[in-house]
Amino acid sequence: MLIMGAGNCSGQAISDFSKHIDGQLMRVNALLVASTIVIGVMVGIGAYGQRYRHHPLTSFFFLGASTLFLPILSYVVSTISGNQGPVAVLSDTQIITAWCNTWKHITLVLVWASLVQIAAVNTSAIVAGDDKKGRNIASPPAMVLLVQAIWTSYLVVNFIGKAYDADFGNVFIPILVPPFAVLVAKLLVKYHAWYGARGSLAFGRNPNLIVGYMEQLKAELASEQHSLPPLIVTGEDTTLVHKEPHGYSLNQANGTGIDNNGLVTIDRVWQLEDDIFLTCSTKQLKDLCYSFALFKLLRCRFARHTIAETGSMKAHTLLPHVLLQVNDDERALGVIADELSFLHDYYYSSLPALYSRSWFPILSIFISLLSMGWSLFCILATTFVIVMLASKGGAGQMHCSIDCHPMYDKNYGSLFFDFAPVFLLAALVVLAEVRETACYICSNWTKVSLICRYVRHASSWQQSPWKKKLIGRLLRCQCKLLKHWEDKMNQCSVLALNRRTTPVALLHRLIPLLDRKKVPRAVKIAVLKPLRSPSWKNRSNGVASLCTRLQLQANNNPFSASSGVKAIADTMLVAHIATSILEVRRSEPPRQADSAHKIAATHLSRYCAYLVAYVPELLPDDDEWCKSLYKAVQKKGKRALGAAGGARAAASNPEALVQALNARPETAHYVLKNGAELGKKLVELAAEEGEEAAWEVLADFWSEMILYAAPSDNVDAHAEAIARGGELITLLWALLTHLGVVSRPEPATPDDAPGDV
Structure with a gap:
């Protein structure tokens, strides 16, 4: 077999070499473009069209995209890496060698991979469930996301190591490290939130606590049929409890009743009258807290507790005597619709688990802002580069010099196929991060949390004008994207x-x-x-x-x-x-x-x-x-x-x-x-x-x-x-x-x- 030397290239040999490189780039670009389209559909459905997320066809796309991501990424990276440095191509009975440069191409592919995974993490759900009869509904962030992040991080480290060997590794650190740092931070926060929520009395173990609490309330509710029942809204984690055979029992105060100073119950919320509500709908905010209390009761049914265990017929005197007997026909169904929205969030999103600690939402917003900043930088940078490339007639994904033809230097492929997917995914990540940030700021979970914190700290917060002003603004905040119940x-x-x-x-x-x-x-x-x-x-x-x-x-x-x-x-x-x-x-x-x-x-x-x-x-x-x-x-x-x-x-x-x-x-x-x-x-x-x-x-x-x-x-x-x-x-x-x-x-x-x- 003959290895071509300098000046010995035939036109057919050069043509065979070009066909080989073009064929590889065509397959890589097709995979990148197709994957970007699928990921775009997934992000759009996961963030803005969740009612279609559970359609069988959509579930098939989600499963297929998650399963194929690692093989596609591995194939793309191995193909590009194989073309970095010396490349040998067989032409008839001759071997043509060339030196190729693919640094730009592989860098953009890794940026693309980081954006894909950030988008996937944003649309994943974590559920801190508790099922009495063993049905596993406790779901951490998908393990496949962690595996993908580990494998992609390895590829990044390996690539930066090779770049250091070539004496220009410092160029790629500010490009590749930030998105993967954001990705790892998002995963760590979600896993930590899930782990904390799973063992929390306010989240994962809440049905057992509610069952025990309702058992303790039976005597009191039986003697006060038309009173406002003290259904729990928040504060379970601040209460001392005892484990019982069928749930938890709350501490008694001197043997005369439940010591609920740490709890915020619906009767305490409904008694609250303050000027903080003057610019808001007081009835609507109180009904929202009542919806949250009912959501916790309904969760007991989803955890397979019986209706007798939750004391349903005794506990809900507020519903028929306050809501059903008024002329406002929208109110009762509105309370239930908000309750089911809470239920939807709990089982089909990551939002509730991140409220298991008060600082998780703030940390998540901060990480989302970093992700948005990086994505906006990608959008601006890719826009600038695409305009520059268009003005100069384009640039190749690979640059090769053939040994047997010293004067032959050629660019293969077009960087447009790298920049376009990065641009699209960066825009999708920005949209997903905007929605996630809006979830924390305007969601009903935030409103219930603020109202209950105000109930617990009313005396001190009333003395702070800026706190009252901030809370009032947040309580008035509305976002249609967060309304899961369509009322259709x-x-x-x-x-x-x-x-x-x-x-x-x-x-x-x-x-x-x-x-x-x-x-x-x-x-x-x-x-x-x-x-x-x-x-x-x-x-x-x-x-x-x-x-x-x-x-x-x-x-x-x-x-x-x-x-x-x-x-x-x-x-x-x-x-x-x-x-x-x-x-x-x-x-x-x-x-x-x-x-x-x-x-x-x-x-x-x-x-x-x-x-x-x-x-x-x-x-x-x-x-x-x-x-x-x-x-x-x-x-x-x-x-x-x-x-x-x-x-x-x-x-x-x-x-x-x-x-x-x-x-x-x-x-x-x-x-x-x-x-x-x-x-x-x-x-x-x-x-x-x-x-x-x-x-x-x-x-x-x-x-x-x-x-x-x-x-x-x-x-x-x-x-x-x-x-x-x-x-x-x-x-x-x-x-x-x-x-x-x-x-x-x-x-x-x-x-x-x-x-x-």
């Missing part, structure tokens, strides 16, 4: 009679997407109405009252077991079809504004259809059965619509639709048939007593139905719903839990109450 409800329809012709609606037909709408105030009023009724303790699924109002007898009851309806899911679909039939009935006068009852009934009807079709795990019936039932009803419903002349014709003629749904009784689906019969009765009621009377009946039915379906022991399904941004039925599930309702009564038989199933 998905809508779905079996028959889809009211099809719109807007461009968005047409796009929805081509790409089936759920119709997600803000929960109307009419819906909130409707679902709270039964809870405020003294007779709601005899709750039912609403079928009995609906059948009584429509004067349905046992022989023509569309909800009876003899008609095929045996579960909550098919009951919902029967009533949903009937609601759709009444909805398309022409109103008099035409185009009048929808009443509150109609809005509540139609929205709850479509929402229940969505529950059956897409999230049946939130219902008591079998998941697969619900999905198959919905598909069968939808399939035969489309055929019935076709027989009625299509959706538009059926919408203008509900009588024809009823006939189409009832056609061929021997092959018609029982849900469609029963829904048509019920819809016919509703149309008759609207003709006799007015349309508003029919909508009022339906609104009452749907509100009772969803409250009847909400209680369950399926905590995991509701945890997943909270991760996705929340469901209305989860909101009601939490509300009913605090009212002591965790199961539904056995439905009456048709003989006992016509129409009940």
Whole structure:
């Protein structure tokens, strides 16, 4: 084999050498660009679209990106390092040697790697959990992040060592050391926070303490049914406790009661009246602390404690007697929504664990500011270099001199492929750090912490004007990015009679997407109405009252077991079809504004259809059965619509639709048939007593139905719903839990109450 000497290069040999180098750089650049795009999507979802974080496809991307990062980085670095210094390439039967310089290329790749890992740490969650039945929900920062940081740090140290051997290592220290110092600091803070929170009575071990505390309060709460219960807000770590078989018990004060001087309880917060709240909504801040206290109680259910262990029915007298009896229909649900936001933060973010020590948030903000400063420097530097390179015609990622051709010097690749990913990732890191800093400054966790500290130190803080001014500013701070509860409800329809012709609606037909709408105030009023009724303790699924109002007898009851309806899911679909039939009935006068009852009934009807079709795990019936039932009803419903002349014709003629749904009784689906019969009765009621009377009946039915379906022991399904941004039925599930309702009564038989199933 011939090794080419000086001046002996052929044109073909030089061409083969160039193809070899270009091919390697092309593969490296493709990996860098593709990885940057995936990381960008991950950061965007993790920081600004967390409701999509738990979608199966998104989870697949997260897992794939985490798994492939180290192999990709190792391949890229080894490929670049292999081209540093002497390079030998085989051309036919000849070996061509060259000297190549890749210092710039490998430096930018390592900077890229540091930014990728900083972004990953920012979007990772740490959970300090405590599960009574052994389900492991205590989650430290992902171990893969630590492994990646160790391996990348080794590559940096190795690279700087080689640079020192070449007598210019000092050039790379200020470039590579700062980002990896920030990365290591972030990981250490998160691991320290997780370790501290896991053993804290206010975080990891809190459910056991709450159970013991509620046990001690039972006698006191039983004797004061309408008093404000002293539910714990903060301060558990300042209290002396004793370990008991089923939790912790707090120290007694002279044997006469609980020594809670170190605790901040909700009654102490609600008694606070101070000018610090004059520029804030006092009611809102007090409700926020109450939400935090309820969050700690609800966590006991997620830790698999029973409702009896937390004393739920005795402990929450504040909810029905203060919140449910007022005219503010948004307040009670707002308290529960804030509670579920706290729950979301606890299980799906790093924020709560960092409050296990008072100085952790300050340290985290400081590290985030350093990270932002470095990232902004990268953005400015890369922008300047890209502009300079563009003005000079570009610069290569590698510079090679071939031994056999002393006059041959060439740049390979383009540094744009290195600078562009660094620029993009630096911008993403800045956005992630801005959001993380906003979390510490404006989050509800900070507000609750400040309020409770003020309660404990009211006498001293009242004498400090600057403290009061600072606290007032922080309490007024709002950030929409931190609101995890979206207050929206998905809508779905079996028959889809009211099809719109807007461009968005047409796009929805081509790409089936759920119709997600803000929960109307009419819906909130409707679902709270039964809870405020003294007779709601005899709750039912609403079928009995609906059948009584429509004067349905046992022989023509569309909800009876003899008609095929045996579960909550098919009951919902029967009533949903009937609601759709009444909805398309022409109103008099035409185009009048929808009443509150109609809005509540139609929205709850479509929402229940969505529950059956897409999230049946939130219902008591079998998941697969619900999905198959919905598909069968939808399939035969489309055929019935076709027989009625299509959706538009059926919408203008509900009588024809009823006939189409009832056609061929021997092959018609029982849900469609029963829904048509019920819809016919509703149309008759609207003709006799007015349309508003029919909508009022339906609104009452749907509100009772969803409250009847909400209680369950399926905590995991509701945890997943909270991760996705929340469901209305989860909101009601939490509300009913605090009212002591965790199961539904056995439905009456048709003989006992016509129409009940």
